[in-house]
Amino acid sequence: MEALRIEATEDTPGVHFDPQTEKFQIDGTSRPEHTGKFFAPITSWLEQYLDTQYFIVSKFEGQSKTLRFEFELEYFNSTSAKYFLDLIKQLKAGDARTESLSIEIVWKYNAMDEDIHEAGQEFESMAGIPFTFQPIED
């Protein structure tokens, strides 16, 4: 499966999902003009990728895997918040499907930014999947 690479702009986040290196990262600012259109390819990529991973761990006995998704957001508007929650719920569904496939969510934030920290805690509680919080000192 090909990597998903969306370069960050002034108002859209960078998305780097690489199945080869198993690095999955979203960072930057999110207030796209057309939020639904921006998030649609990310959601469908993720759906396909999680299905593939589920197939692999189910097909081969003894296989298990942990996938680590990192969020490092500086700012996102209220509409993006809704889409991020849906994305995190999608990861939670992937995690809940089988014990052999675990998903870890790492929420990085500027140590001074208690709003982004709190937003992560809200997502964690609403989606029902534990986050690892990593404050970044300037």
Add this chain to the structure above:
Amino acid sequence: MNTHGKGTLFYEKFLSGLFSTFMYLKHPMEKWQELLKDFIPSFDDSSPNRMHAGILDRMTLNNFLKEARELINATPSDFLSRKRAFYVMVECAENISRHGLTDEKGETEGFLLLLSSNNAFKVIAANAIASDTRQALEARLDALNQQDLETIKNEYRKQMMSGELTEKGGAGIGLFEIYMKSGNTLNYDFQEMGDRTVFALTARIDIEQQ
């Protein structure tokens, strides 16, 4: 059931016509300042501010936000107050683009003002809305201003979890966010103009430390 009498309809059309004439003849800045004269706090033009009045397309919005961010960053204030002021500014500007009435060219007009002082940022936004949306908007704003923070947070979570996006593509949580980020009562005003209503909102973001 249509409860309007012919006289009322005529009166509304007349007012609407007056509004349109008023909207098109005047310079946007002058027009909006006149419309909002009782709502905008009197401020010295030399005090730091950024203002936009007129068509608000994506490019104008982005340029305005860039200028607003520069003003916010130049104001002696703490990190969180600056971030919250910018957040509220963005939500207010995007609300105009998303919910403001469009003209026959599909363009949306609005008014945005950012004021900065030693102890607070103030964001003022105004736009025309369909008159039949006034009641629901007023009820939402009153509820926000009267409820305690925990109730508001629960409502916010409910809205986030409901999975429904509004017809205009918003998540219906913009006002919650504006309220929670500003940390103060939201002041608002409506002015009836025939078949449309001008809606104006003020959010104050206190500067915590300097």
